[in-house]
Amino acid sequence: MQEIIDSFRPGLFKGKTILVTGGSSGIGLAIAKGFARLGGSVIAIGSSEQKLAAARAGSPDIRFEQVDVRDAKAIKLFVGGLDRLDVLVNGAGIARPVSEFEDETYLEVIDVNLNGQMRFAMAARPLLKASGGSIINIASMLSYLSDPAVPAYGASKTGVLGLTRHLAHAFGPEGIRVNAISPGYHKTDMTKALWTDPLAAEKIAARSALKRWGTVDDLVGTALFLSSPAATFVTGADLPVDGGFVVGGF
Template identity: 70%
Template structure:
């Protein structure tokens, strides 16, 4: 199950799992996006469903309707640049980005325990560095790292692993304003070790690894996939 799986990073992850033969439920909040994806068709085993991750009853209903679950990917996320200093907006971003990850993890816990499954949370490079325009986004993604570590220990005795991925600058709708601006895009490329923007596909292999038996002894970890941006010295 992939929350935030109807666009951007979440959709790429959902398609990546399905391409390897997994049965994937990708959820999102936009009925229009879901309708469009259903019309497109595509990969076998991938289905889409509407879910407001802020709604505990809805989360329980969707997860409770599953027969089994091996992997939960918490990819739902929003950012509201400059508006996050308003309390209502700050709380909305925190609820979608952080609280919902806990909400889904708790709902999925019994199913994951039966299968020795895993949870993959999406943090961000802003878990490590600051952007003055998005205090709620940065706080929520920093919180994801703490949540990942604590749940790894809380769920570990049940055979559930919990890890995180911290993306950098990837070309998504959320970062469109930056990568469509030649000057801003060039500055980001110059600070990235591999001298390019990331794509959503750059995150798929990392997600598959962390969810696979190859990572059987990896839990409570965060794996940055940012092209070396955060460790840049300039």
């Protein structure tokens, strides 16, 4: 990650508070670390105490808290207790392959991946208005493509792009920018079954323009850019970080 961090001014986010949901592992944790290394005061939210404990041990410069993105009251209470907020990264997400065709599971995935982002955005709105801050919603390449095993995940991530555009216009007059990042195939726990399968891993890498899988660090620079003064006129946008996968072909 050091080369990515070196691309930005040291202390760029000093005095800024950044809140990252889904920040106890994977993409969210990598993004949280990136902000912290540029001087930000970072709060990372997770739902699993086990993951939070492991993250705390490895990242003492980040504050980790347990908050359920499905609990509107808990979200309002937590965010309302902050003194300031400059960046909200909505990174919490789940996928339940195959079982998403069941009503209960389908609704759970939608609630976490889409409704959770709306809950945090609304709770953070007053603080972001005060700071002239921004929101980054984590979407997915499945906002554009289909995967027959995860209809709820695909629907929720497609919804994230719509939510991003609408909130950009709703919050824009208050000086709040709202953008999205759409990751592709990155090596995380969620994709482990694929990148540990040689045939599946090679097939996916072959479609990428860069002929490789992404790492979680590949998302960090984009998040930092969208939250920086370099992106002050960027809002309602989605930046795919997928190595060219979506525009490729097998």
